[in-house]
Amino acid sequence: MMARENTKKGQGENGFSNFKVELWKYQGEMGALIPLLQSAQGTYGYIPESAIDHISEVVGIPAADIYGVITFYSQFRLKPMGKNIIKICDGTACHVNASTAILRTVEDELKVNGDETTEDGLFTLQKVACLGCCSLSPVIMINDETHGKLTPKKVTKLLKEYRENCNE
Amino acid sequence: MKTIKVGLGTCGVSAGAEKTLEAVRLAIEKENIQVTLKETGCNGMCFREPLMEVIDESSHSFLYGDVTPEKAQRIMAEHVVGDSPVKEWIVQNSGPSGDDSFFEKQKRIVLRNCGIIDPNSIDEYMAVGGYEAIQKVLKEYTPEKVIEVITNSGLRGRGGGGFLTGVKWKFCRQASGDKKYIICNADEGDPGAFMDRSTLESDPHSVLEGMMICAYAIGADEGYFYVRAEYPKAVQRLKHSIREALARGFLGKNIFGSAFNFSVKIKEGAGAFVCGEETALIASIEGKRGMPRFRPPFPANKGLWAKPTNINNVETFANISWIIMNGAEAFASMGTENSKGTKVFALAGKIARGGLAEVPMGITINEIVYDIGGGIKEGKKFKAVQMGGPSGGCIPASMGDLKIDYQQINKTGAIMGSGGLVVMDETTCMVDMAKFFLRFTEDESCGKCTFCRIGTKRMLEVLERITDGKGKEEDVDLLRELAYQIKNNTVCGLGQTAPNPVLTTLKYFPEEYEAHIRDKKCPAHSCAALVTYSIRADACKGCAMCVKACPSEAISGEKKKAHEINIGLCIRCGKCFETCKFDAVIKN
Numbered sequence: 065m066m067a068r069e070n071t072k073k074g075q076g077e078n079g080f081s082n083f084k085v086e087l088w089k090y091q092g093e094m095g096a097l098i099p100l101l102q103s104a105q106g107t108y109g110y111i112p113e114s115a116i117d118h119i120s121e122v123v124g125i126p127a128a129d130i131y132g133v134i135t136f137y138s139q140f141r142l143k144p145m146g147k148n149i150i151k152i153c154d155g156t157a158c159h160v161n162a163s164t165a166i167l168r169t170v171e172d173e174l175k176v177n178g179d180e181t182t183e184d185g186l187f188t189l190q191k192v193a194c195l196g197c198c199s200l201s202p203v204i205m206i207n208d209e210t211h212g213k214l215t216p217k218k219v220t221k222l223l224k225e226y227r228e229n230c231n232e
Numbered sequence: 233m234k235t236i237k238v239g240l241g242t243c244g245v246s247a248g249a250e251k252t253l254e255a256v257r258l259a260i261e262k263e264n265i266q267v268t269l270k271e272t273g274c275n276g277m278c279f280r281e282p283l284m285e286v287i288d289e290s291s292h293s294f295l296y297g298d299v300t301p302e303k304a305q306r307i308m309a310e311h312v313v314g315d316s317p318v319k320e321w322i323v324q325n326s327g328p329s330g331d332d333s334f335f336e337k338q339k340r341i342v343l344r345n346c347g348i349i350d351p352n353s354i355d356e357y358m359a360v361g362g363y364e365a366i367q368k369v370l371k372e373y374t375p376e377k378v379i380e381v382i383t384n385s386g387l388r389g390r391g392g393g394g395f396l397t398g399v400k401w402k403f404c405r406q407a408s409g410d411k412k413y414i415i416c417n418a419d420e421g422d423p424g425a426f427m428d429r430s431t432l433e434s435d436p437h438s439v440l441e442g443m444m445i446c447a448y449a450i451g452a453d454e455g456y457f458y459v460r461a462e463y464p465k466a467v468q469r470l471k472h473s474i475r476e477a478l479a480r481g482f483l484g485k486n487i488f489g490s491a492f493n494f495s496v497k498i499k500e501g502a503g504a505f506v507c508g509e510e511t512a513l514i515a516s517i518e519g520k521r522g523m524p525r526f527r528p529p530f531p532a533n534k535g536l537w538a539k540p541t542n543i544n545n546v547e548t549f550a551n552i553s554w555i556i557m558n559g560a561e562a563f564a565s566m567g568t569e570n571s572k573g574t575k576v577f578a579l580a581g582k583i584a585r586g587g588l589a590e591v592p593m594g595i596t597i598n599e600i601v602y603d604i605g606g607g608i609k610e611g612k613k614f615k616a617v618q619m620g621g622p623s624g625g626c627i628p629a630s631m632g633d634l635k636i637d638y639q640q641i642n643k644t645g646a647i648m649g650s651g652g653l654v655v656m657d658e659t660t661c662m663v664d665m666a667k668f669f670l671r672f673t674e675d676e677s678c679g680k681c682t683f684c685r686i687g688t689k690r691m692l693e694v695l696e697r698i699t700d701g702k703g704k705e706e707d708v709d710l711l712r713e714l715a716y717q718i719k720n721n722t723v724c725g726l727g728q729t730a731p732n733p734v735l736t737t738l739k740y741f742p743e744e745y746e747a748h749i750r751d752k753k754c755p756a757h758s759c760a761a762l763v764t765y766s767i768r769a770d771a772c773k774g775c776a777m778c779v780k781a782c783p784s785e786a787i788s789g790e791k792k793k794a795h796e797i798n799i800g801l802c803i804r805c806g807k808c809f810e811t812c813k814f815d816a817v818i819k820n
Contacts (some may be wrong), residue, residue: 193676200278210246230818
């Protein structure tokens with residue numbers, strides 16, 4: 065169910081996934097690996113093993129090397145992610161302005177620890193270093209939307225809104 | 233006709249600017265008001281977001297701050313339609329908020345167009361003189377002359393290294409090879425710095441133009457933007473500007489009728505702090521693990537795909553066209569002996585007015601914190617500023633008169649870095665700060681050098697022990713020893729500077745380490761393991777809010793009578809402290 069939904073999200077106009085289109089377009093240009101991985105993740109929500117094999121075949125880089133690149137960068141995931149991705153900023157400014165309390169609240173609300181996905185698959189939590197909105201700290205980012213000047217209360221309300229939107 | 237501008241940088245959007253814009257749009261449609269509605273980026277007043285500017289028929293500007301959709305409706309009705317400004321919400325030009333002082337000491341070069349022009353419009357950029365510098369360069373200057381101008385201006389790389397930009401360009405110009413690359417480093421990874429994000433979101437064309445001038449000077453025909461994946465808006469605006477520039481023929485072949493060809497691509501980073509280091513960034517663009525390598529050879533001789541490559545960061549490029557148009561002397565007339573021009577600082581932390589401020593080099597820390605930043609939030613006491621992110625250090629408030637330039641900052645043990653300036657007050661624990669940065673570098677270490685990979689881990693363990701109240705007398709010496717080894721036995725800047733946050737806090741705040749280790753106390757009441765909570769019987773109303781909030785059932789008491797905390801059961805989470813409305817819960 066989850067995978068199907070995510071695939072839909074990553075589909076181009078022609079009905080094929082962006083990832084497949086990118087693979088077709090590939091013509092031996094240098095440095096294509098990371099954009100291809102980003103496209104796979106954009107399509108599936110994570111990088112499935114089959115995508116690694118596909119890329120390896122087309123680009124000619126051994127799967128082990130691709131795995132090495134995936135695990136080096138924090139953006140890439142090898143497990144499916146929740147429908148909503150919550151990035152909790154723990155940059156300097158947020159840390160000074162009590163981001164730990166925000167993290168704790170989200171963990172309590174979603175009943176997860178650290179970088180985990182909720183049982184219902186609605187949320188994946190990620191602690192990140194800095195979202196670059198330091199003057200609005202503490203900040204979190206849900207999907208591509210940034211929310212600033214948070215308090216534990218505001219976060220609880222925000223999560224409730226997202227949960228209700230998902231259930232609609 | 234009036235013009236309305238709404239600031240839609242990431243900071244504005246997260247403060248609710250899209251809802252404000254929607255309210256303005258609705259009002260325009262509903263009342264059929266004749267105005268020009270524009271989106272802009274961020275003018276640096278992040279603390280007043282969402283911002284809305286009304287420019288009337290006689291070009292008078294009125295800037296409103298904290299504009300909620302409701303406030304926007306009233307501004308539309310009373311000011312835009314009714315011609316009488318809503319004075320109490322004006323934040324600039326003698327508004328009641330007194331925020332004018334935020335701008336008084338600023339000198340804007342990099343941020344010259346930020347918050348003023350629409351970043352999605354190449355025409356607006358050109359209306360304020362955009363793309364004139366590249367035309368001037370292509371017509372009148374040889375590449376050598378461009379390099380001479382930039383060298384004479386004294387501009388130094390704004391990404392952290394502080395190397396003279398003109399000299400760097402010269403190295404790449406002189407490198408042999410007919411294919412050369414240039415890269416714009418927009419992988420702004422320092423937690424606490426956000427000027428590159430804001431510049432790309434608010435004035436992307438100025439960065440692109442700076443890059444074109446550099447490409448002409450060193451003889452490159454291909455460029456890359458390496459942008460953090462965490463900055464979706466910046467990527468989106470950059471893509472748009474590149475499309476616009478291509479459509480006008482400002483990118484491509486025979487630009488402005490000259491023999492100069494230039495094309496540019498965007499590479500999105502995949503999340504690795506170490507990729508801010510030049511050689512790691514190059515490896516990442518090549519599709520590899522972003523690990524730094526030994527230098528020499530320097531990227532100027534052997535960079536991307538083993539070709540000569542020049543890398544500068546966003547802020548550096550944003551200065552270039554201004555220098556070309558205004559001359560090297562104008563730029564060099566600002567600043568100090570060894571640091572010319574201006575620097576953008578990202579003010580954040582416990583400061584009253586957080587945002588972006590561009591000031592001439594040589595300004596003091598106190599001027600930035602008090603005159604621009606408006607002092608400390610909630611009237612608390614200024615304790616320190618952290619400069620340079622995880623590679624920098626904490627400078628105590630007692631050194632507030634220090635004039636900011638590359639040399640002076642280096643002398644303190646911190647670094648200028650990319651210009652993040654996080655302000656700390658009396659409630660910030662300096663040992664905790666050191667631990668915070670060490671956790672960051674330990675996590676971001678690429679693992680290549682043993683001393684960085686394992687040394688930062690060991691330092692972190694020591695700091696964790698200290699903040700847990702289990703520190704030993706010899707821990708301070710152990711930290712110093714590890715710091716020395718890491719600094720001297722690592723390949724790249726990440727490792728070489730990783731111990732700086734620990735060394736500076738040890739230097740300026742030794743008493744805090746002593747309190748943690750010897751007395752098992754945290755003077756800032758910040759380290760959870762060293763704080764105990766109790767309830768003041770005289771202030772407690774017995775409302776039982778804390779009882780509900782306590783996850784470990786450590787609080788008991790009869791209703792409407794003073795409650796008590798059972799220290800044995802308390803897990804020191806601080807929830808009761810946050811919940812209590814009567815300030816009855818206190819930290820000891």
